[in-house]
Every structure is written in structure tokens, then in C-alpha cells.
Amino acid sequence: MSTIASLRIGEMGYISEESLDVIPLKLLEMGCLPGAEVRLVQIAPLKDPLYICVNGSHLAIRKETAAKIKILKVNL
Amino acid sequence: MPKNNIKVALIGNPNTGKTSLFNQLTGLTQKVGNYPGVTVDKKQGTSKLSATQNAIITDLPGTYSINPTSIDESIVLKTLLKKDIKESPDVILVVADVENLKRNLLLFSQIKDLEIPTVLAINMVDQMSRKGISIDLTALKEELNTEVVLISARKNTGIEAVKDAIIKCHIAAKATPMCDNKKIDPAYFDQLKAINPNYTLYELWLMVTQKNFPEGISKQEKEQLLSFNKDVSKLRRYQHKETIYRYQEINKVLKKTYLVDKSKATDIRAKLDKIFTHKIFGYFIFLLVLLLIFQAIFDWSSLPMDLIDTTFAQLSDFARSNLPVGVLSDLIVEGIIPGIGGVIIFIPQIAILFLFIAVLEETGYMSRVVFLMDKIMRRFGMNGKSVIPLISGTACAIPAIMATRTISSWKERLITILVVPFTTCSARLPVYAILISLIIPETKIFGFYNLQAFTLLMLYALGFVTAILSAYILQRTLKIKSSSFFVVEMPNYKLPSIKNVLFDVLEKTKAFVLGAGKIILALSVVLWFLASNGPESYKNAEKNTLDKAENEHLGSDELLQKVAAAKLESSYIGIMGKSIEPAIRPLGYDWKIGIALITSFAAREVFVGTLATIYSVGSDDENTTTIKEKMRSEINPVTGEKIFNFPAGMSLLVFYAFAMQCMATLAIVKRETKTWKWPLIQLFGMTGLAYVCSLIVFQILK
Numbered sequence A: 001m002s003t004i005a006s007l008r009i010g011e012m013g014y015i016s017e018e019s020l021d022v023i024p025l026k027l028l029e030m031g032c033l034p035g036a037e038v039r040l041v042q043i044a045p046l047k048d049p050l051y052i053c054v055n056g057s058h059l060a061i062r063k064e065t066a067a068k069i070k071i072l073k074v075n076l
Numbered sequence B: 001m002p003k004n005n006i007k008v009a010l011i012g013n014p015n016t017g018k019t020s021l022f023n024q025l026t027g028l029t030q031k032v033g034n035y036p037g038v039t040v041d042k043k044q045g046t047s048k049l050s051a052t053q054n055a056i057i058t059d060l061p062g063t064y065s066i067n068p069t070s071i072d073e074s075i076v077l078k079t080l081l082k083k084d085i086k087e088s089p090d091v092i093l094v095v096a097d098v099e100n101l102k103r104n105l106l107l108f109s110q111i112k113d114l115e116i117p118t119v120l121a122i123n124m125v126d127q128m129s130r131k132g133i134s135i136d137l138t139a140l141k142e143e144l145n146t147e148v149v150l151i152s153a154r155k156n157t158g159i160e161a162v163k164d165a166i167i168k169c170h171i172a173a174k175a176t177p178m179c180d181n182k183k184i185d186p187a188y189f190d191q192l193k194a195i196n197p198n199y200t201l202y203e204l205w206l207m208v209t210q211k212n213f214p215e216g217i218s219k220q221e222k223e224q225l226l227s228f229n230k231d232v233s234k235l236r237r238y239q240h241k242e243t244i245y246r247y248q249e250i251n252k253v254l255k256k257t258y259l260v261d262k263s264k265a266t267d268i269r270a271k272l273d274k275i276f277t278h279k280i281f282g283y284f285i286f287l288l289v290l291l292l293i294f295q296a297i298f299d300w301s302s303l304p305m306d307l308i309d310t311t312f313a314q315l316s317d318f319a320r321s322n323l324p325v326g327v328l329s330d331l332i333v334e335g336i337i338p339g340i341g342g343v344i345i346f347i348p349q350i351a352i353l354f355l356f357i358a359v360l361e362e363t364g365y366m367s368r369v370v371f372l373m374d375k376i377m378r379r380f381g382m383n384g385k386s387v388i389p390l391i392s393g394t395a396c397a398i399p400a401i402m403a404t405r406t407i408s409s410w411k412e413r414l415i416t417i418l419v420v421p422f423t424t425c426s427a428r429l430p431v432y433a434i435l436i437s438l439i440i441p442e443t444k445i446f447g448f449y450n451l452q453a454f455t456l457l458m459l460y461a462l463g464f465v466t467a468i469l470s471a472y473i474l475q476r477t478l479k480i481k482s483s484s485f486f487v488v489e490m491p492n493y494k495l496p497s498i499k500n501v502l503f504d505v506l507e508k509t510k511a512f513v514l515g516a517g518k519i520i521l522a523l524s525v526v527l528w529f530l531a532s533n534g535p536e537s538y539k540n541a542e543k544n545t546l547d548k549a550e551n552e553h554l555g556s557d558e559l560l561q562k563v564a565a566a567k568l569e570s571s572y573i574g575i576m577g578k579s580i581e582p583a584i585r586p587l588g589y590d591w592k593i594g595i596a597l598i599t600s601f602a603a604r605e606v607f608v609g610t611l612a613t614i615y616s617v618g619s620d621d622e623n624t625t626t627i628k629e630k631m632r633s634e635i636n637p638v639t640g641e642k643i644f645n646f647p648a649g650m651s652l653l654v655f656y657a658f659a660m661q662c663m664a665t666l667a668i669v670k671r672e673t674k675t676w677k678w679p680l681i682q683l684f685g686m687t688g689l690a691y692v693c694s695l696i697v698f699q700i701l702k
């Protein structure tokens, strides 16, 4: 199954419901909710961190966190 | 009419304009910046709400929720859970960003559930049309059961409405919760509520999850609450559920009241992000920005600095010829004027530095730097967020150390605190500037880059590199376990508000000059006293020198100089300098520099003022020359060489680059780490390193 870390720049996905327990509370509170649409905006030059847009929030998170959050990819 | 002041607390997500609103309400000028985490401590001010009603406004650090993950955020929780009547706020003013209302309302919903009267100010409404946002205000007020005001803290609109709403809300004193946690698990939360019905369910829930208890809680109740804390995974699950539930409620409200027309939105952020976070251009631009800052510090400031320098020399001249001869005028001419001049002269450079930092913070560029640098900084045991303290440390280590509060991992934060004082702060600038102008020629390299500016740049680089390397060593040696979780918000790019930037520069420059000025004024008086008084031998110095010189047939000028020098040497300060001379001679310094080292232990910038005072006392020429000229002409009586020659100058530069000479920083580190251990490690580690490196530099170069 794909995760946020497996998205390519510009790609989108929906955070899957089963991720609820692995998403850190802080991220949840910042809008990174199951069911929310997440888009990968940019990857930092050294491949880490990732710059994502979720629920209207623009956030930079580390790859290790992103790799835990499962998503359903949207094929554009 | 109530004569009591209403206590209002400003709470909201980071970077929503709380401090800007605070400034509008109080007329005070707190620092604002387009970087999450600019305010890391609370600040208070008073505001006139109406002809008869005043309010005490508290500005708090931004937070995404009441569940804190870093020190700055926990300040908010502490303010809210305080049941102390004197301290707890009467009204909470939640400041939200119109563009990201959904996320902002999460915090709002939590605060509502504490059942404190709340006003919601939706800020940055000047951006609404550009983003295609429309709000049904009446419906929103109704849905949220709250006073809602649309404002723009930058354009100064809606401020009066905020004041009215605060008064209204205070009088009505009604507070209705927005969510009800019972919906998650009725039995569980009923049990919780039964512990102490005087508190709201959400307050009790916070006590359980945050283990933060107000004073009114009895020991037995505390134990009961803690027993809820046993099943950690259940707790976590409920916290997650609660967040989802809150977002569901918020979505319901926003669906009816908040509309975004994506087609109307114009967004330049994506384009700018492509450039500023680009693999190559990103770093390139960052480097260019740094280069520009240093070029500006040297080039733009040279004219005003020369002006100030000569003005103070003239002032001394003027004072000398117009004041009656006596002890007091000696104190003014030889102590106070040169001492103060030594600080004033650096205003241009410091102001330029503060100007750049303010602009970078206001535009939102800083977060991009955090994004670019996180991976690199992590290798050295720090965090992308450590870049901000390291950059603002070039102004002053004190706000920089405060800024580390946003770093949630204690180990990364501690390392950042420990290495920040290596970055070249503005107090080193005076020392560097005068030494560079004495030992580095004013030529251009590559045809355009000023060699002196380049040397300065190298010193800044030396500071950064040392900071990074020591962080690496600390990462290896410190045995501290702390989880490192990292998330940064990337704010929208903004044109800096000129008013905010100028206020910021003014405030910080003023703080620097007054702070440093006070120490320097006091020290220069003390110094002057110590330099013009002494034990028995001091009183005989003049006579002895004259006796000895009798058969040398000296000119009267030379004779006077000899007498002055002999007097200084046997004065109290001379004795102090002499006593440490053996230790510093291998570094290339004489006892006069030794005196400056002693006095600048309190604060580095005192170095220049001290030498100015010493040379004013020590020289006897009636034409007061500038400090620089005095230092340039200083000769070592033993070797006949210039004191400030290349090797000694370089050795001094290195010493000041590394040594921990700032009492204020040590005090702040003690406060932030809560033990003397770390500031003492800093003091001995850094100063020891400085001694060894200067020794090596001087011995190689001489």
C-alpha cells in the first residue's frame, strides 16, 4: 500500500482510515486527518523533509513520519 | 461602570497575527514575523476599550492545540488551567487566520469547552477577495454561539469592533461549550466528570492527558485523575477520536458559513516555492542572501560610522576645552564620552543586521530555510528549526536562545542552545570591526568585494562552522534520549509590512544600545576610577619617573607621555592587567589588552570602550584623536613593534570568536536549562577553546 512518502511531486491521495493510530496527535490537530486529501508539494533537496498540503495546511514533515501514513492514491 | 480591568488573553495558531493585533490594541510594539513561533513568551500591555473600560491584554505564543508538544505551547496551557483569580483571563480572544479557518477552529473549539467567555477574531480579511473566500458572518456567530469579528491587524480594520465585542462578551459572561467529549465514550467520561464537578469535563480531561493540575485539586482527586492515565493506548485513541470529532463539528459549521471559490484564488506561493526550495537555486539563494547581508553591514554602514567616530572625537575636544579642569571633567572626557562613543558607533551595523532579519522573518522565507536545512542540521544533532536561532544569533544570542523553545526534542534543543553563542553576535561586531580595520588593508578582491568585508564574512563562517562542529561532538557525547518529532508550517509569502519592520529594527536597536550602554557607562566610570587611582606606588610614579628622566634630557612632550604611562601602569587597573599578563603574553597581548579582556568578560562590546578609556587616560596628547588612531599608534615598549600588528590582531579575532564573554547569555541559558551545569560547561569550554586557538594562531603567525 502506498504512503505519503511514496507520492511524487504534485500527486495526490486520501489518507486512509487505518492510519488513525499512527498519525501523531500533533499532525492530526494540524489537519492531517483520515479521509483528508493530501498533496505532495515539494521534496527537499536531500530527499527529506517533505512539503505537503493537507486540509488547507501547508506542512513540512520528515520522511519517517510520512512513510507511516498510508494513503489511497488518486490517479489523475 | 466596572472599574476593574478586563483580563484578555490572545490565543491562536502560530502566525495568525496575534502580536500584530496586540500591537494595534495596546499601541505597544512587540516583534512580529511571518514565521511560526516568533512569540515564545507571554507579553502584557493595556488597552483602552472604551471611555470607561480598560483591558490588560496578554500576548501568548501560537499553538495548534491546547495539547502542547513544546515549551512555548505549554505556556498557553498553563495560562488556561490557572484557577488563580488574579491570573486567569476573563475573556479569551482567539485570533484565527481567515485562509485556514478550519484548522484555526480546532483550537477555538477546545477553548470553548473550557467554558471561558470567548471572542473570535478572524484576521487577515484583507486577503479574502484575493483568495476567493466569503463568510456568512451572521450565520457563523449563530453556529458558534460566539461574538465573531472580521479584522485586519495589518490594515487596522475591525479593531474597534474587537474592543466592543470584548466588553459585550465580558458583560454577558456566558460561555457555552462547542463539543461534548461524552459522545466518544459516555461511561468513561461520566466517570471522569464525577471526580470534581466544579471543573468542566474538558478541563478534567486536560488534567488527565497533560498531567497538569490546578491548585484547587485535592490530593485524592489527583490520584483518581491519574488512574485514568494508566491505559495509555486508550488515552491516545480517545485523543485521536476527539480530534476527529472536533473536525467533524467544525466542518458542519463551515459548510454553512464559509465558501472558497477556487477559481478566484490567485496563488503565487507555488511559483515562489519552486524557486526558493529548488534543489540548487534554493541553497544558492540562501547563500546570496547571507552574502548580501554581510556586504551591507560593512558597506552601507561605513559612512555613518565614520561620521559618528569623528563626532565623538570632536565632542571630547570640545568638552576638554570648555569644561573646567578637574576630576569631574577628566571623568567625562576620558571615561564617559569615549565609552559611550564605543557603543553608539555600532548602531548603523546593528540596525542593518536587524533590518535584514526582520525582512526575512516577515516575508515567510525563514520557513523555507528550515525546510531546506532540516536534513543537514539533523546530521549534526540539531533540527531544521535550529537554523532560525543560528541566524538570529547573529543579532544576539539571547533572543536566539529563546527562539529554541519551538524545538520539541529536548536533546536537539539543548544542543542548539549550547552552540548558539558561537555565532557571531552583534556585540562581537564592534570588536571585529575595529581589529579588522587595523590589520586588514582596504583593498578589493575579485575586483569588487571589499577585503575587509570578506574577512568579516570569514569570521561569521568561522562562528557557524564551530557551532556546527561542536553540535556534532555534543550529539555524540550527550547521553540524552528524546524523541524527535518535526513538523513546520510553511506560511504564505507576504510582502513585509514596512511599519512592522521599522518598529522591529527600532525596538531591537534601542534594546541593544540601552542594554549595552548601561553596562558600558557603568564600567567606564569604574574603569576610569581604577585607572586614575592606585596604591602607594601610584602616588610616587610621577616623581620617580621625573627623577629618573632627569639626566635623559627628554623633550617635554616625551616626558609627559612617560609620566602618564607610568601612572597608568601603577594604577589599580594597571596592576590587574599586569597580573594576568604572563598568561596572555603567549597570545600576543600586552597588559592593556589584558584589562580589556577582564572588563569585556561581562559583555564583549565593552572591549572597544575599555581600550578607548585606557588610551585616553594613558596618552597625554591634548588633541583627542579617534579611538582607531589611538590604537593604531600604540607601540609595545619592549619590542618597539606595533601592539595591534597582524599576528596579535588575528589572535584577538580568534579569541573573541570563541570565548564565552557575555553574562546575559549565561543567565538566559541557566534559565532555559534550569541548571548551572550547562552555562558553566559553555563558559569553560568556549573560553578554553578560545585560549588554545589564539595561542596557536599567534605562535604560527608571529
Ligand SMILES: Nc1nc2c(ncn2[C@@H]2O[C@H](COP(=O)(O)OP(=O)(O)OP(=O)(O)O)[C@@H](O)[C@H]2O)c(=O)[nH]1
Binding pocket: B012, B013, B014, B015, B016, B017, B018, B019, B020, B021, B031, B032, B033, B034, B035, B036, B037, B038, B039, B040, B060, B061, B062, B063, B123, B124, B125, B126, B127, B151, B152, B153, B154, B155, B361, B362, B363, B494, B497, B500
Ligand atoms: N495580510 C495581512 N497580514 C497580516 C495581518 N496581520 C498580521 N499579518 C502578518 O502576519 C504575520 C504574522 O504576524 P504576527 O503578529 O507575528 O503573528 P503571531 O500570531 O503573533 O505569530 P506567533 O507569535 O509566531 O504565534 C506577519 O508577517 C504580519 O505582518 C493582516 O491583517 N493581513
Ligand SMILES: [Mg+2]
Binding pocket: B018, B019, B020, B031, B032, B038, B039, B060, B061, B062
Ligand atoms: Mg506573536
